[in-house]
Amino acid sequence: MTPAKNLNLRAGLLSVLIFLALLGIWYIATASSGAGNSTAGMTAEQIEYAKMMGKDPGASAKGSGFPTLAEMGRTVWGHVSNPVYDNGPNDKGIAIQLAHSLGRVALGFGLACLVAIPLGFVIGMSPLLRRAFDPFIQVLKPISPLAWMPLALYTIKDSSISGIFVIFICSVWPMLVNTAFGVASVKRDWLNVSATLEVNPLRKAFLVILPAAAPTILTGMRISMGIAWLVIVAAEMLVGGTGIGYFVWNEWNNLSLTNVIFAILVIGVVGMLLDLAFGQLQKVVTYVE
Amino acid sequence: MWSDVAQRPAVSAPLATDATDTPYRKASAVTQGFLQIDRLSKAFVPPKPVFADVSFTLDKGEFVCIIGHSGCGKTTILNVLAGLDTATSGTVIMDGREVAGPSLDRGVVFQSHALMPWLTVRQNIAFAVKSRWPDWKKSQVDAHVEKFVALVGLSPAIDKKPSQLSGGMKQRVGIARAFSIQPKMLLLDEPFGALDALTRGTIQDELMAIVRQTQQTVFMITHDVDEAILLADRILLMSNGNETPEGYRPGGIAEVVVNPLPRERTRTSLHHLDGYYALRNHIVDFLVTRAKAH
DSSP states (O other), X not given: OOHHHHHHXXXXXXXXXXXXXXXXXXXXXXXXXXXXXXXXXOOHHHHHHHHHXXXXXXXXXXXXXXXXXXXXXXXXXXXXXXXXXXXXXXXXXXXXXXXXXXXXXXXXXXXXXXXXXXXXXXXXXXXXXXXXXXXXXXXXXXXXXXXXXXXXXXXXXXXXXXXXXXXHHHHHHHHHHHHHHHHHTSOHHHHHHXXXXXXXXXXXXXXXXXXXXXXXXXXXXXXXXXXXXXXXXHHHHHHXXXXXXXXXXXXXXXXXXXXXXXXXXXXXXXXXHHHHHHHHHHHHHOOOO | OHHHHHHGGGOOHHHHHHHHHHHHHHHTHHHHOSEEEXXXXXXXXXXXOSEEEEXXXXXXXXXXXXXOOTTSSHHHHHHHHHTSSOOSEEXXXXXXXXXXXXXXXXXXXXXXXXXXXXXXXXXXXXXXXXXXXXXXXXXXXXXXXXXXXXXXXXXXXXXXXXXXXXXXXXXXXXXXXXXXXXXXXXEEESTTXXXXXXXXXXXXXHHHHHHHHHTOEEXXXXXXXXXXXXXXXXXXXXXXXXXXXXXXXXXXXXXXXXXXXXXXXXXXXXXXXXXXXXXXXXXXXXXXXXXXXX
């Protein structure tokens, strides 16, 4: 067995152990809260007093309200075994909610690509435009995407499109900045080669500058995708209707913590998969000098 | 073109007669030399040009090396010849036409090989070939690429990426790429500067063989005196700009040395030839005492 494989195996084993330890802590924490606290040993006056103070000694006997592992398991199984169902606006399967969120992200992100990459290309090629656009980019970039929401809702008047707009506006900046930077820092030598070969501008853009800047551009896309997936949850909590963010908010209103926890896990896993996909894409375009 | 623009505002009485002379010079260009460099100067700081009044000619099929210390403006001259840089004043005429920008007529080998790392050897050269002959069919391009890769002995590595090649192999690809477009002349910017001595020797031999075989006109920058003596028919010795008691004196071509050694010289027997040491000492003396390095 090679050392690298051996290391992977040991790391995997350790991950499983950490996971089991976390589950164990959860199990112990939720199991102990059920015992002890009860009305036993309290006089009727004491119970009455406790109720007057807003505490319900009887209720505390049922536990802290935080779900136990078994409840969590049942919820997870319920969602995984039946991911696609639609019982009206407030009860949709997790896959349907995810599809809505992913659809919004894909649309907003795709539009951002269409704007940011060509614009970044032009900005990167022209020192004049780079300086002219710089103040706008610097001011617009740090704005929290959700700050655009009221403006979007007022002007677009459609909550779903507003959500897509928010994804668009948060994805645009990292891609724009990275594309411009990647294009501007293409090695002088490669441009000189294409100049001495009298390569026409279009061929130069697609065959020299684009592959040279591709790793930087993809880094920008990867960052953008990460931000878009962070923002979609918050955006859907605000606009409501469908999506994984709305699901979280809705289940909070239902006080169903198992569903909230399940949604959190799903958001994490999907985010990881998206990042992995972009990591693979990045590998494809990366070159060794 | 750029030189006209640069010169016009500066035209004074004595220069005006020169301007009228120019058509005559151009007309005689073909007979005088294949490449004509006329009173070239470059100033990054206007009162102190790096070099000024650089004039020389290259005949067809001639191999000319330029040697001098860092900062004397060798690379700037080469870039002006390539069309990648502009001179402050002066003209460059190749084959009767003024050099006004980069062109497929002049192949350039860069010091840092300048291969595109995302393309294989084949694709790198094919990129140049397709730029030269956009209408060629794929089979034609392939055959041409393979021919030039074979010329530098890299056929086994044709489908490798540059990162998988050694420094010497990368520079061979750079040379093959420059030759593959069959330019009217070749400009080499210290092509072996980054190579170890052994590899440098082998590639020098290969380059000399290809140049002799293709009758290529070559202008090359080097720091290596032996390399210049081995390869060049003529060696231009360049001095740096320096402050003298009489004021600033810009750099320029201090001397043109015609290589007296027989053209059929080889690297291994070079130092046994009569006149080799005299020539070498002369150039080294120049570099040590007269070139004024900073």
